[in-house]
Amino acid sequence: MMKTQDSKGPDSTPAATGRPGPTSSITRDPHLETTGLSVGYGEHLVINNIDLDIPVGTIGAIIGPNGCGKSTFLRALARLLKPVNGTVLLNGADIASMPTKRVATQVGLLPQSSIAPEGITVSDLVSRGRYPYHRFGSAWNAEDQTAVDHALRATGMEGFADRPVDELSGGQRQRAWIALTLAQQTGIVLLDEPTTFLDVSYQLEVLDLLSDLNATEGTTIVMVLHDVNLAARYADWMLALCDGHQEALGTPDEILTEELVHRVFGVEATIVDDPASGMPMMIADRRHSLRARRALHETTVGGNSGARTAPKTERDAHHEHK
Amino acid sequence: MHAHTSRSGTKNPRTRLGVICFVVSLVLLVVLALCSIAIGSRPVPLSEVIAVLGDPGASGVAAEAVRLRIPRMVLGVLAGMALASAGTLMQGMTRNPLADPSILGLNGGAAFAIVLSMATVGLSAPIQYVWVGMLGSCIAALGVWALGSLGAKGPSPLKMTLAGAVVAAMLSSLTSAVLLPRIDVISSFRFWQVGGLSGARFSLIVPLLPLFVIGEVMAVWCLPGLNALAMGDDLARGLGSRVRLVRMGAWGASVILSATTTALAGPIGFVGLVVPHAARLIVGSNYKRIFTLSLVFGPILLLASDLIGRVLTRPTDVEVGIVTALIGAPCFIVLARRRNLQQI
Numbered sequence: 028m029m030k031t032q033d034s035k036g037p038d039s040t041p042a043a044t045g046r047p048g049p050t051s052s053i054t055r056d057p058h059l060e061t062t063g064l065s066v067g068y069g070e071h072l073v074i075n076n077i078d079l080d081i082p083v084g085t086i087g088a089i090i091g092p093n094g095c096g097k098s099t100f101l102r103a104l105a106r107l108l109k110p111v112n113g114t115v116l117l118n119g120a121d122i123a124s125m126p127t128k129r130v131a132t133q134v135g136l137l138p139q140s141s142i143a144p145e146g147i148t149v150s151d152l153v154s155r156g157r158y159p160y161h162r163f164g165s166a167w168n169a170e171d172q173t174a175v176d177h178a179l180r181a182t183g184m185e186g187f188a189d190r191p192v193d194e195l196s197g198g199q200r201q202r203a204w205i206a207l208t209l210a211q212q213t214g215i216v217l218l219d220e221p222t223t224f225l226d227v228s229y230q231l232e233v234l235d236l237l238s239d240l241n242a243t244e245g246t247t248i249v250m251v252l253h254d255v256n257l258a259a260r261y262a263d264w265m266l267a268l269c270d271g272h273q274e275a276l277g278t279p280d281e282i283l284t285e286e287l288v289h290r291v292f293g294v295e296a297t298i299v300d301d302p303a304s305g306m307p308m309m310i311a312d313r314r315h316s317l318r319a320r321r322a323l324h325e326t327t328v329g330g331n332s333g334a335r336t337a338p339k340t341e342r343d344a345h346h347e348h349k
Numbered sequence: 350m351h352a353h354t355s356r357s358g359t360k361n362p363r364t365r366l367g368v369i370c371f372v373v374s375l376v377l378l379v380v381l382a383l384c385s386i387a388i389g390s391r392p393v394p395l396s397e398v399i400a401v402l403g404d405p406g407a408s409g410v411a412a413e414a415v416r417l418r419i420p421r422m423v424l425g426v427l428a429g430m431a432l433a434s435a436g437t438l439m440q441g442m443t444r445n446p447l448a449d450p451s452i453l454g455l456n457g458g459a460a461f462a463i464v465l466s467m468a469t470v471g472l473s474a475p476i477q478y479v480w481v482g483m484l485g486s487c488i489a490a491l492g493v494w495a496l497g498s499l500g501a502k503g504p505s506p507l508k509m510t511l512a513g514a515v516v517a518a519m520l521s522s523l524t525s526a527v528l529l530p531r532i533d534v535i536s537s538f539r540f541w542q543v544g545g546l547s548g549a550r551f552s553l554i555v556p557l558l559p560l561f562v563i564g565e566v567m568a569v570w571c572l573p574g575l576n577a578l579a580m581g582d583d584l585a586r587g588l589g590s591r592v593r594l595v596r597m598g599a600w601g602a603s604v605i606l607s608a609t610t611t612a613l614a615g616p617i618g619f620v621g622l623v624v625p626h627a628a629r630l631i632v633g634s635n636y637k638r639i640f641t642l643s644l645v646f647g648p649i650l651l652l653a654s655d656l657i658g659r660v661l662t663r664p665t666d667v668e669v670g671i672v673t674a675l676i677g678a679p680c681f682i683v684l685a686r687r688r689n690l691q692q693i
Contacts, residue, residue, distance in 0.1 A: 068502075107586045131589030138583035142444070144634035151635065158577050159589040163570065211588065 056083045056245065057133040057214040059104060063113035066096075066103045072111065073099040075271040081215070086241050087249040088258035091268035092292050097251040098139070100268065101217050104249065105136040131159035135213035137204055139220050143192040149203045150188040153178050156210030178209035181244075182236060198229030205236060216240075218250040222257065230254075234261045255292075259283050260304045267291050283307040367632035367642065374645045378426075381652040385422045386415055388656060390664040424549035425655055425669070426648040427561055428610045429620060433647025434568045435603035435610075436621025437628075437640050441575035442599040443506040449621035450607035454513050456616035457520030458489025459608065463541060464527050467534045475548055478541060479557065479612040486608030492516050494600060504596060505582075544615035544670025546655050553613060560609045567602035568640065571595055575636040617670045619677025620650055626684045650676070 059081045066074040073096045081087060089097045102108050104115055106122045115122040122130055135156075143152060156178065157171045179185040182202040187195065192203055201221060208216055221237070222230040238261055240246045252258040258265055259279035267274040267282060269291045275282040288296040294311050301308035387398045393411045401407045401415045432450065439448040450456070462485020466472040472481060496512035498504040528535055574595030577585035585592050610617065624646045625639055632638035651669060654676055658667035 102583065105587050107583060126589075127586070127591055128589035131587065134587075136583065136587030138581060138587065141581045141584045142579065144579040145629075147634045151633070152580075155576060155580065156588070158573065161573065163573070217587075 060116050065112035066108050067111050073271050077273050084245045085263040087264045088262035089251045089266045090258050095268045096271040098219050106130050128159040133213050134215045135208040135211040137208045137218045153206045153210050156207040174210045178206040182206040197225050198232050201233050215247045220251050256308045259306045279306050370631050378649050385652050386418045420549040420551050421546045424546050425652045428614050429648030429651035430644050431606040431610045432620040433624040433643035435607040437625040437643050438599040438603045442596050454489035454493045454516035455486040455607045457517040458485040459611045461520045461524045464524050468527050482612040483608050490604040541615050543668040544617040545668030557609050564602050564606035571599045572636045619673045623677045623681050
């Protein structure tokens with residue numbers, strides 16, 4: 028199903044993680060894939076030759092360091108950028124040759140830099156997600172209203188419908204934006220760092236909401252996340268990018284290794300089992316951080332039994348003697 | 350759970366306020382239009398105004414006065430609508446609440462073209478000013494667009510605003526450079542420069558009427574796209590809006606509308622800036638509603654300013670461009686303070 032450049036097994040089907048398949052209330056299940064996709068500005072290639080076949084009804088996370096091309100890749104998936112080479116295929120057809128509004132009824136995008144117009148209410152904001160369904164001069168109809176009501180309910184925002192977006196908390200605001208994307212009624216939702224600038228409780232709230240959507244509606248979700256551990260916890264598959272190249276693709280279990288973290292992020296890390304989810308979790312190891320020292324201390328005392336590899340003893344010794 | 354019935358606020362108090370404001374201001378506009386025919390250096394009672402309007406064949410001094418003032422009123426309405434629409438479009442496409450047609454470099458372009466033609470070819474007829482001003486406006490606007498679109502990522506609100514400021518400053522110095530050594534040109538140019546409705550003639554207005562219509566139709570076409578654009582370029586594209594096309598459409602419409610107005614009435618400031626602000630305060634952030642309300646508010650501001658200018662210093666006129674600035678500037682400060690502008 029998925030192509031990998033790494034030799035990691037391609038067996039990353041959603042069934043493996045025990046998620047329900049796409050039992051969708053949305054009639055179409057659009058399928059998005061890229062073949063040899065390269066994107067760039069001028070001569071400079073930001074995304075270099077990426078093949079990705081996004082399994083329908085899964086949650087995917089794109090990870091990588093700042094400037095690796097994560098957002099660019101996502102924007103290319105949504106037809107915002109024109110590929111230099113290769114294509115983005117939506118249901119087998121080149122997305123670049125499709126009418127913009129038709130793409131927008133199948134692929135929704137929540138960019139990072141969205142602006143809530145001053146004083147706009149939540150329901151007004153969400154109703155703007157109906158844009159692609161309207162031709163010039165067509166009137167608001169019952170279908171639009173149903174979609175907006177549904178989006179408000181799914182995001183738990185129906186009680187806030189008439190509140191100005193400016194007055195909401197960070198988490199509520201992000202839920203309002205997600206509701207806008209839901210009102211767009213697309214089978215695929217792309218989100219660029221949906222948890223940035225949110226407190227940890229809101230981060231979890233937003234990701235739980237997206238998981239629920241995926242579970243109940245079978246929506247395919249692809250998001251750029253900078254928090255590797257959150258990505259591993261919520262995603263069925265992960266794509267690691269570095270310098271615009273595909274470094275690894277597979278389930279979090281398969282690809283999140285100490286070697287990959289070193290290769291992609293350039294940091295030493297220990298991978299342990301996340302006690303909350305059972306998924307792999309990365310603990311970055313910074314020689315001079317208090318946390319790293321504490322973690323090392325616990326490891327040597329024998330606390331960290333979940334470590335997937337033996338602690339690096341030379342480094343330990345080095346630290347002990349400092 | 351409570352039943353959520355209201356469609357995106359059709360029932361909310363703000364919408365009702367918008368509808369009430371629209372109706373009230375429409376009535377006000379009709380009253381102002383009649384007053385602007387009735388009031389002048391020689392007042393004509395309203396009853397006579399209506400009588401003359403109903404009977405085109407009427408003769409007499411009153412009928413003559415009325416007939417002279419009708420084009421002035423018509424130009425006031427057209428210019429008010431055009432400037433307010435252009436301001437709405439500019440603020441929408443640049444997402445800058447301080448944008449108005451002057452940042453297009455339009456006034457500067459028209460002024461420079463007229464001064465240049467006065468100094469070199471010796472133009473003197475109003476109809477010539479109209480076309481030369483139009484041409485100057487369009488060239489300046491194209492220059493601003495080209496300058497603002499430089500770079501790989503195409504036009505952006507910030508680049509546009511900066512380009513407009515640069516071009517306007519440059520044109521203004523060029524205008525001064527041409528003007529200063531020529532006393533005779535200065536005296537004829539300064540009347541044009543202030544901006545007023547006193548030169549209104551149907552013979553000048555009618556040929557340009559199609560441009561007003563085209564501009565307003567284009568503006569209406571842009572409105573849904575401006576609503577999408579308000580949430581950021583990427584989100585708008587994700588919603589399937591053709592951002593560049595909408596920007597070009599909005600740009601083109603504002604150029605046509607304000608260039609036509611400038612050509613006929615000279616540069617009139619503040620209408621494009623203040624009117625959309627006031628409308629936004631009442632109906633919120635939906636550009637369809639802001640635009641609709643602006644179409645009525647614009648002519649009201651212009652006709653009211655013109656009337657004030659006529660009444661204050663009777664029997665001579667203070668040109669409307671001066672009065673809109675006198676009324677507009679304080680209004681703008683109040684609005685800006687009330688709205689607590691976040692993004693300047």
